[in-house]
Amino acid sequence: MLKIRLIAIFLLLAGVFLAYFAGANFFRPDWFLGNIGYRLGLDLRGGAHLVYEADVSAINSSEVSESMEGLRDVIERRVNAFGVAEPVVQVQKSGDSNRLIVELAGIFDTDQAIRMIGQTPYLEFKTERSESEREEILKKQEAGEVVLKDPYFIPTELTGRFLKKSILDFDSNTGFPNVLLEFNEEGSKLFGQITKGNVGKVVAIYLDGLPISVPVVQSEITSGNAQITGQFTPQEARDLVRRLNSGALPVPIKLMAQQSVGASLGAESLERGVIAGIYGILAVALFLILRYRLPGLIAVFGLVFYVILVLSVFKVLPVTLTAAGIAGFLLSVGMAVDANILIFERLREEVRWGANLGKAVDTGFQRAWPSIRDSNISTLITSSILYWFGTSIIRGFALTLGVGVLASIFSALVVTKVFVLASGLRHNRFSLTLYGVKREA
Amino acid sequence: MIIIRFRKILYVFSAIILAASIFGILFYGFRLGVDFSGGSILEVEFLENTPELSLVEKNLSNAGFSAFRIQPTGEKGFIIRLGDIGQESRQDLLKALSLSDNPESVLVARRFDSIGPTIGRELRRNAFVSISLVIILILAFVSWAFRHVSKPVAIWKYGVVAILALIHDILVPAGLFAYLGRFYGAEVDALFVTALLTILGFSVHDTIVVFDRIRENLRKAEAEGRIGAADFEQIVGKSLDETYGRSLATSFAIFLVLASLFWYGADATRYFALTLLIGVIAGTYSSICLASPLLVSWQKWSRK
Numbered sequence A: 001m002l003k004i005r006l007i008a009i010f011l012l013l014a015g016v017f018l019a020y021f022a023g024a025n026f027f028r029p030d031w032f033l034g035n036i037g038y039r040l041g042l043d044l045r046g047g048a049h050l051v052y053e054a055d056v057s058a059i060n061s062s063e064v065s066e067s068m069e070g071l072r073d074v075i076e077r078r079v080n081a082f083g084v085a086e087p088v089v090q091v092q093k094s095g096d097s098n099r100l101i102v103e104l105a106g107i108f109d110t111d112q113a114i115r116m117i118g119q120t121p122y123l124e125f126k127t128e129r130s131e132s133e134r135e136e137i138l139k140k141q142e143a144g145e146v147v148l149k150d151p152y153f154i155p156t157e158l159t160g161r162f163l164k165k166s167i168l169d170f171d172s173n174t175g176f177p178n179v180l181l182e183f184n185e186e187g188s189k190l191f192g193q194i195t196k197g198n199v200g201k202v203v204a205i206y207l208d209g210l211p212i213s214v215p216v217v218q219s220e221i222t223s224g225n226a227q228i229t230g231q232f233t234p235q236e237a238r239d240l241v242r243r244l245n246s247g248a249l250p251v252p253i254k255l256m257a258q259q260s261v262g263a264s265l266g267a268e269s270l271e272r273g274v275i276a277g278i279y280g281i282l283a284v285a286l287f288l289i290l291r292y293r294l295p296g297l298i299a300v301f302g303l304v305f306y307v308i309l310v311l312s313v314f315k316v317l318p319v320t321l322t323a324a325g326i327a328g329f330l331l332s333v334g335m336a337v338d339a340n341i342l343i344f345e346r347l348r349e350e351v352r353w354g355a356n357l358g359k360a361v362d363t364g365f366q367r368a369w370p371s372i373r374d375s376n377i378s379t380l381i382t383s384s385i386l387y388w389f390g391t392s393i394i395r396g397f398a399l400t401l402g403v404g405v406l407a408s409i410f411s412a413l414v415v416t417k418v419f420v421l422a423s424g425l426r427h428n429r430f431s432l433t434l435y436g437v438k439r440e441a
Numbered sequence B: 001m002i003i004i005r006f007r008k009i010l011y012v013f014s015a016i017i018l019a020a021s022i023f024g025i026l027f028y029g030f031r032l033g034v035d036f037s038g039g040s041i042l043e044v045e046f047l048e049n050t051p052e053l054s055l056v057e058k059n060l061s062n063a064g065f066s067a068f069r070i071q072p073t074g075e076k077g078f079i080i081r082l083g084d085i086g087q088e089s090r091q092d093l094l095k096a097l098s099l100s101d102n103p104e105s106v107l108v109a110r111r112f113d114s115i116g117p118t119i120g121r122e123l124r125r126n127a128f129v130s131i132s133l134v135i136i137l138i139l140a141f142v143s144w145a146f147r148h149v150s151k152p153v154a155i156w157k158y159g160v161v162a163i164l165a166l167i168h169d170i171l172v173p174a175g176l177f178a179y180l181g182r183f184y185g186a187e188v189d190a191l192f193v194t195a196l197l198t199i200l201g202f203s204v205h206d207t208i209v210v211f212d213r214i215r216e217n218l219r220k221a222e223a224e225g226r227i228g229a230a231d232f233e234q235i236v237g238k239s240l241d242e243t244y245g246r247s248l249a250t251s252f253a254i255f256l257v258l259a260s261l262f263w264y265g266a267d268a269t270r271y272f273a274l275t276l277l278i279g280v281i282a283g284t285y286s287s288i289c290l291a292s293p294l295l296v297s298w299q300k301w302s303r304k
Helices: A002-027 A061-082 A110-118 A131-142 A185-197 A234-246 A261-314 A324-350 A357-389 A393-423 A429-434 B007-025 B051-062 B089-098 B116-145 B155-185 B192-225 B233-264 B268-304
Strands: A046-053 A088-094 A095-107 A122-127 A153-159 A163-172 A177-185 A203-207 A208-212 A227-230 A252-259 B037-048 B069-073 B077-082 B107-115
Touching: A002 A261, A002 A393, A002 B007, A046 A110, A061 A095, A061 A110, A061 A234, A095 A110, A095 B069, A110 A252, A110 B089, A122 A393, A131 A261, A153 A185, A153 B155, A163 A234, A177 A185, A177 A234, A208 B107, A227 A324, A227 B007, A252 A261, A252 B007, A252 B116, A261 A324, A261 A393, A261 B107, A261 B268, A324 A393, A324 B192, A324 B233, A324 B268, A357 A393, A357 B116, A357 B192, A393 B192, B007 B268, B051 B069, B051 B089, B077 B089, B089 B107, B107 B116, B116 B155, B116 B192, B155 B268, B192 B268, B233 B268
Parallel strands: none
Antiparallel strands: A046 A095, A046 A252, A088 A095, A122 A153, A122 A203, A163 A177, A177 A227, A203 A208, A252 B107, B037 B077, B037 B107, B069 B077
């Protein structure tokens, strides 16, 4: 008895800790573990989901996966420039088709995003802005004025358009990779002018709007050859060279599908999902207590523990919560009750058939197990297949349902059992009433 | 016991419901959602001065859009379905709707999906694959679950009856959806298929719980040496009496969460919750009022 009560206390403490963990991000984001939030799907936070198909017909089949990775890197870099929180760029293979999935949270106007993703790489050379101009722009910006000018650099006419070719080279001393650029005639002239006017100063090399190298010009260069010495890994340098040479994305892409949800609809869906969840769980708790009395109350504890456990798992894995995912979680709450009901019906039955209450608890749990196992297997079968073959919406549902079912088995067999045993009621009329059993004569 | 006694009335009732479902599916068919058919769907909400439906239709026609379908939603909103309009025309569509170059000042675009034909085809195929796989695995599970039962009804008969119950549980929500599609524009999408598959899993376990009890009671009776064929009806009746309490309680708990999801939940999962709700009711009904009585009828009939 003491042992079971100690376990009960341990479970209670674990429950309190998990409850704190599950809710910390709402009431105390600055406290321990409070920085971990729930991951919301695009349909709940608003955002765009784009599916591209890559045309790999011109590429050797052995190099397809490599060029898809290259494509992903390029697009990831472009997407990062949007300033979207946690953008997702994934390569996906579906049959013979090579896909790229791009998820942009908080962006509804996909038109601009689509344009930026699909553009050719943009190589720019920029020169230093004079100190007085820089001060002026910075001062205006500090005053809160919107100045759409880079305070540090001025774009020049020289861009990737004037590039003849690009070569990968390794520095003979350091062994670091360098990217060599060779300009055409016009480009050589421009480059000569730029270097001439900026000896001792910085010329910044921008790719897709981000600086990749900021070398200081040593002397005028008229040969039309430039060298980028960035902090490259050999692979990055190789990718860069390939991209600069192809002048476009490593693989041409085509938009196959897009889904976007406005932030207001997302927030509304989230709020309504949470409300539905609260009402649903309250209704189930009320029903359990009214019908099963004391064991019902214990089952409600089990249910609360279960909800906290599942929410914690959602955070830890993490599971991306969608509207369908909330539905799956709620369905699993209903199903979690099933295990408890099976146990209590068995328990009542055993007592009705004349078993002692203490023994009935044991046999009730024991005999209910095959039914609990069987009834959950079919749901687990369904949810795993849905997970393998489903789209992201369906996966959200399958995952929350599956996690929910597994957690429900644990909470019914371990948590509910420990609390029923720890309540330690003797076999008398009073406890029978509490258990809702009318003993037949 | 009462259910076994009045089983013929229940058969008639079930037959009517099934006939209505099949009628709906055959004559109305399903409306495919954009994820299966390919195409675009746009949901907008006007900030104020919501135009009449006919005006919206006229504005879209004037802007050169054709083959669209408009459905009002809420007080200020419309859902517009079109073919695949490509990436450029979304802004055009918003401009045509708002009659303004700055659509954001007049309306809020809440959701825009555009699914190319390839993806639609693929999603349809995936739906078929997952339905087939779930059915195969569930059949395997049913035969595994009944591997010990033999007398006086052959094991495969339990399986057949469980599958009949399963078909019933799928047909009823599917039939309802055909009517909903006809009269309320409800669409069959990936979520609908998911709901049906979830019902498959749920329904089969509900039936198995009753059959499980029959199995247990048969074994008990066998041990007591009274396993005449005439007792079968009684054993099934007793098993039903012992299990329907649990069956109803479980279904009621699931009913509560789904009803809450249907009433209060997000629009995106509304029909999903309804499909599940109907499926759960059908599944509970069939496992109590259809599967076990059928087992009794079959056993009686084959003795004749």
